[in-house]
Amino acid sequence: MGLDKINxxxxxxxxxxxxxxxAELAKxxxxxxxxxAERVRKLEELGVIxxxxxxxxxxxxxxxxxxxxxxxxxxxxEREFKALIMEVDExxxxxxxTGPYAFMLKVGVKSMSKLDALLERLIDLSDTxxxxxxxxxxxxxxxxxxxxxx
Amino acid sequence: MGLDKINxxxxxxxxxxxxxxxAELAKxxxxxxxxxAERVRKLEELGVIxxxxxxxxxxxxxxxxxxxxxxxxxxxxEREFKALIMEVDExxxxxxxTGPYAFMLKVGVKSMSKLDALLERLIDLSDTxxxxxxxxxxxxxxxxxxxxxx
DNA sequence: ATTGAAATTACCGTTGA
DNA sequence: TCAACGGTAATTTCAAT
Numbered sequence: 001m002g003l004d005k006i007n008x009x010x011x012x013x014x015x016x017x018x019x020x021x022x023a024e025l026a027k028x029x030x031x032x033x034x035x036x037a038e039r040v041r042k043l044e045e046l047g048v049i050x051x052x053x054x055x056x057x058x059x060x061x062x063x064x065x066x067x068x069x070x071x072x073x074x075x076x077x078e079r080e081f082k083a084l085i086m087e088v089d090e091x092x093x094x095x096x097x098t099g100p101y102a103f104m105l106k107v108g109v110k111s112m113s114k115l116d117a118l119l120e121r122l123i124d125l126s127d128t129x130x131x132x133x134x135x136x137x138x139x140x141x142x143x144x145x146x147x148x149x150x
Numbered sequence: 151m152g153l154d155k156i157n158x159x160x161x162x163x164x165x166x167x168x169x170x171x172x173a174e175l176a177k178x179x180x181x182x183x184x185x186x187a188e189r190v191r192k193l194e195e196l197g198v199i200x201x202x203x204x205x206x207x208x209x210x211x212x213x214x215x216x217x218x219x220x221x222x223x224x225x226x227x228e229r230e231f232k233a234l235i236m237e238v239d240e241x242x243x244x245x246x247x248t249g250p251y252a253f254m255l256k257v258g259v260k261s262m263s264k265l266d267a268l269l270e271r272l273i274d275l276s277d278t279x280x281x282x283x284x285x286x287x288x289x290x291x292x293x294x295x296x297x298x299x300x
Numbered sequence: 301a302t303t304g305a306a307a308t309t310a311c312c313g314t315t316g317a
Numbered sequence: 318t319c320a321a322c323g324g325t326a327a328t329t330t331c332a333a334t
Contacts (some may be wrong), residue, residue: 001213009205018168018202021306035323036309048210052168055201056161056292062153063293068247068254082287089295094288095220099280104281105217108293131247131254137232138244142206143213143258145239171332273333 003048005033007039008146011048014040018052021143040102055139063108065115066092069122070101070129078102084125090118101129153198155190156181158296161198164190165291168202205289213258215265216242219253219272220279227275228252234275240268251279 003011006029013028022033022040031035043049056084058066074082081103085094093106096148109115115130122128153161159179163170172190173211176183193199208216223231231253235244243256253276259265272278 009234011204011211014204016201016203018204023306025281032324033306034308038322046210047207049204050207051166051205053166053203053205053291054161054164054168054199055203056165057197057200058292059297060198061161061292061296062198064298065324068245073275086287090293091288092293094286095218095281095283096275096285096287097283099279110296129249131245131249131251133245133247135246136244137236137246138241140242141203142208142211142241143240146211146260175331183332184334 001059004065007043007048010036010039011043012144012146014049017032025137058108063110065110065112066108066117066133068103068131068133069107069119070131071103071105071122071128072100072127073102073125081125088118090114090119102126106133157193157198160186161193161292162294162296176241190280208258215259215260215262216256216258216283217265217280218283219255219257219269220281221253221255221272222250222277222279223252223275231272231275234271238268238271240264252276256283 005055009029010025013025020028022037025036025040026033033040040049058064071081082096085091085103085105088107090107090109092108095104096102097104107115107118109118119128119130156179160175163175163178170178172183172187175186175190179186181189190199203292208214221231231248235241235253235255238257240257240259241255242258245254246252247254257265257268269278269280
């Protein structure tokens with residue numbers, strides 16, 4: 001739990017550039033490369049770091065349409081809904097949240113007709129509210145300056 | 151735009167493991183390592199790949215509370231709101247969307263009082279609707295099986 | 301295939317409990 | 318005194334060309 005300042009720095013640096021080498025990280029946190037390697041290894045072991053990935057510009061990748069979909073799932077259909085969601089390729093993120101919109105989805109599609117087809121699949125299990133994403137002014141992996149937060 | 155099947159495969163593989171080497175990628179797509187390196191280089195140049203990062207378990211990192219906040223921003227305060235959002239450390243993602251909730255935020259905080267303080271900062275510029283995140287059954291970088299989408 | 305860099309290992313020293 | 322952590326150096330692996 002209590003990650004120290006250096007581990008936070010490492011997480012922040014890696015979230016901004018997951019390909020930094022241990023030597024580069026070492027310079028940035030004023031430690032030796034093996035010391036950094038050991039810290040990162042432990043962060044992975046603890047499950048704090050769960051993996052490494054690329055950041056993709058979906059628009060440039062040929063996915064021009066992304067949307068958030070608030071889903072007011074019918075009380076008896078929650079389990080079924082969750083199972084469905086996990087099978088739908090277009091779903092990028094799915095949050096189970098408090099409040100009337102039990103699930104919030106982020107989806108990416110190639111066309112409006114694809115989006116329409118997707119909503120059709122959901123409508124049997126929930127009322128949906130679709131919000132088209134126009135821009136994303138902030139996109140991070142985690143909060144900033146976490147060390148400063150009490 | 152028209153990324154071919156192999157480039158999609160590369161993107162998918164890298165989104166699942168951003169540390170795969172060119173040699174490993176080469177085996178998985180049945181090409182030579184230099185050919186893969188060239189493709190990845192071009193994807194970066196085109197801006198399809200915008201970076202590399204780590205995936206972090208916020209809970210294990212000591213950020214136990216995450217929430218989505220729908221923000222109904224007052225008509226005259228949109229610019230001010232956007233400026234504020236970009237300065238708030240706790241904001242992880244911010245989407246500008248269609249519909250009454252002009253902005254949807256994903257935030258991460260260490261305590262409920264921190265969340266309360268954050269909402270206080272927003273309330274002058276917008277009506278907010280907070281949804282606490284209980285779980286995230288799907289977390290991807292992009293849609294699956296994109297090649298199959300027409 | 302060769303060169304160079306990065307990861308890993310082993311070993312030692314320091315510190316603090 | 319012992320456990321935890323970091324540094325240095327040598328070795329081995331591996332990636333880029």
